Amino acid sequence: MTNPMRPAMPGLPTKPQGWPVGSYDTYEQAQRAVDYLSDNEFQVEKITIVGVDLMQVEKVLGRLxxxxxxxxxxxxxxxxxxxxxxxxxxxxxxxxxxxxxxxxxxxxxxxxxxxxxxxxxxxxxxxDFSSTMQLVAGRYDVLCEPDSAERARDMLAKLAL
Incomplete structure (x- = not known):
């Protein structure tokens, strides 16, 4: 059990926190949504982009x-x-x-x-083949801290992707 008064050790993975305010098919769309919030003076420090349904994709380039x-x-x-x-x-x-x-x-x-x-x-x-590996997500959720989530959701509702 973690102590709420003691911060997490730096470098250790932590589960993302926040309420979902948007869900997007591509990372570029999620990034555009956060940029829109930033352009409209929203405190983007309260935002997290989370890749969901991760997949490891190996693209075969050719025969060796x-x-x-x-x-x-x-x-x-x-x-x-x-x-x-x-x-x-x-x-x-x-x-x-x-x-x-x-x-x-x-x-x-x-x-x-x-x-x-x-x-x-x-x-x-x-x-006997060469390939490249990539980690991709099925979708990208934008999370926001609960105290500002409603405002972020309302702002993103106005954004046409």
């Missing part, structure tokens, strides 16, 4: 092959190696500043190929 894995490792490693090579070349006193850049580029490419090939080989064909 050894060529794509090695190529991606080469490119990302080359960029990293080039960066470190350029950084080291700033501190080289002789006239041959290209040596650390070339060594950095080659070392980065080797590191990039190794760091992508080993995890791909470890999957043994169980995940």
């Amino acid at each position: 092959t050894w060529g794509k894995v090695v190529g991606g490792g080469l490119v990302s490693g080359a960029w990293l190696g080039l960066f470190f090579g350029l950084l080291v070349s700033l501190f080289v006193t002789n006239s041959d500043i290209w040596v650390p850049i070339v060594y950095g580029l080659i070392a980065g490419m080797v590191f990039g190929v190794i760091s992508t090939a080993i995890p791909y080989a470890a999957t043994r064909g169980q995940r």
Whole structure:
């Protein structure tokens, strides 16, 4: 049981508080509603936007092959190696500043190929595709502290989305 006189520890998740004053299909609509309240001098510190019915959505981007894995490792490693090579070349006193850049580029490419090939080989064909993940909500509720909820609801009733 929490002590009402002691504030919650920062960083710990807390259940959102307030009364619902609006419900929207997209985050942009909920954001627009809060912006409308702000534009009309409402104390938006009393508002919380809550994503409800959360879903994890994985969008498949394409098939992975050894060529794509090695190529991606080469490119990302080359960029990293080039960066470190350029950084080291700033501190080289002789006239041959290209040596650390070339060594950095080659070392980065080797590191990039190794760091992508080993995890791909470890999957043994169980995940031969690339994808991105997103957390999305089925709807977005706008909550307001009880002392101002009626006013917020009345104001949002005038907003045409």
